[in-house]
Amino acid sequence: MNIYVDFDDCLCETARYFSRLVAQMFGVDVPYEKIKYFNLQKSFCLPDDKYDELMIEGHTPGALLSYEETPGAVETINSWLDEGHDVKIITGRPSGVYDASRQWLDEHGLERVPLYCLNKYGRENFIKGSTFGLELEDYYKMHFDYAVEDSPLAFKFFDHLPDLKVMVFDRPWNKDCEFPGPDYKRCIDWKMIREIVG
Template identity: 70%
Template sequence: MKIYVDFDDCLCETAKSFSDLVVGLFDIHVPYDNMKYFNLQKTFSLTDEQYEHMMIEGHKPEVLLSYDETPGASTTINSWIDKGIDVSIITGRPASAYEPSRQWLDEHNLERVNLFCLDKYGRDNFIKGSSFTLKLEDYYKMHFDYAVEDSPMAFGFFSHLPELKVLVYDRPWNRDCEFPEGDFRRCNDWETIRNIVG
């Protein structure tokens, strides 16, 4: 069995950290529960300049390393690996964030998972020849039985896998979205995800 797991807001509480970050940067207060859009520029009503500044600050190594783990994530993933399940973290973070992201995983007892950077959102410059960046054509050759994802913008990356079971981690920005055709199930926590996968 092979499982795809997204990083931000599946493994760690990125949006909650960004909510705090924009308070410090711009004195803009948008509580986590009011973050209705995956697009953070829209969520926080930022100018292009503010958005770029926020993204630079939010991807600094010390900030990436400070994100809290989503409760139950590492325990569940390690239980899968112990059963022989192949788990890959497929993140939309820029490739420049790979090293601190890898360090975060290692510090949260997820040394055994593979980490790949995939330009899901058209934000990244691909690093040629690296072992951790995926071109879209290479990603589309991969097979997964389950996917854990929170972003409605990423759901389109599953259309090539008609048998895939997508476990949508419940977040404010995906509560009003319509799921594409296929097997999409909303999950409120990692315990629910673990019970579904087995």
């Protein structure tokens, strides 16, 4: 099996971190459970300048390395690798934070898994020509049987895979979204994800 796994809020608790960080930096009190939108600027009601400050602070190496693992993620992915499945972590993080992201994976026992920074959101700070930077045209040549994703904004990147089974990691910002089809299933934890893949 070929398995796509998103990084933030699937492997690690990114939004929980940002909920605490925005409170520390700007006194904005939006508990994790109240984050309504994948777009954190909208969820936290921040002007552009403060949102930029928040993103810069939250993407420093020290911050990225402090993100907590989502329970069960590492164990499940390593079990898939042991069973011979091909797993790729494909993130929308800018490629400038690749090194810290790679270090987080290695420190959490996921050194066997390749990491790609896919330009999902048209950001300008992607590093062209790197071994880990993935443009959409190259991504669309890949095949996956299963995907683990939390962001409704990323669902459109699965349209080229009509047989893909998408396991939507249950998060506050996807509670009310409509899934594109019957092959999308809400999963409350990694145990449920592991049972679906088998």
